[in-house]
């Protein structure tokens with residue numbers, strides 16, 4: 107290993123304009139660097155005609171602000187001379203790559219504010235979306251299953267009618283306490299439409315006996331399942347609360363008119 111030289115500076119990239127995805131604007135926008143910590147390094151790896159050959163790198167740790175909506179976030183830009191010409195999903199052809207915090211791109215999902223959802227379920231929902239955005243599909247699927255189980259517990263659903271195949275080739279309906287049974291129970295109570303329950307059953311990571319197999323779902327499957335879970339939370343907890351709020355406002359208004 108050759109001699110390594112590193113130096114750290116401040117605000118060398120301050121006021122620079124960079125393109126970054128904004129989760130609030132839901133598109134890539136101009137961002138201004140408000141503050142930065144900037145590190146440069148190099149290592150001598152050999153000599154050519156008595157001139158040192160080096161590997162160089164730089165890291166810029168930037169606080170950035172969206173020029174559209176003023177949201178402030180964090181960006182880490184890394185550059186290495188060895189990466190020049192390599193083009194990857196997160197890499198530019200000058201050898202630099204950048205990472206945004208919180209993680210976001212046009213493929214990330216926003217976390218909805220489900221104020222009326224029970225706090226335990228809301229926490230699991232947030233964790234599931236964090237796993238989705240953090241590219242942890244197995245844990246995201248586990249989170250979605252936990253939300254379904256939690257909704258069932260909250261709504262006193264412990265089983266549901268499941269069609270089973272008998273040995274003689276005929277089918278019969280049995281009440282089951284498995285996740286599949288509970289999904290059917292949600293549909294039976296009208297909490298989940300039959301169409302949505304069928305989609306859950308179709309996907310192995312949510313239906314049948316595959317619950318314990320930890321099979322890895324695709325992002326498309328996960329995205330669809332997350333859409334359905336969000337829709338279920340919205341219609342079960344948020345819409346009735348909004349209706350209550352509206353009723354309260356109407357009552358207040360009519361009482362004012364009477365006075």
Ligand SMILES: [Zn+2]
Pocket residue numbers: 128129130131132135172173174175176177
């Ligand atoms: Zn923005």
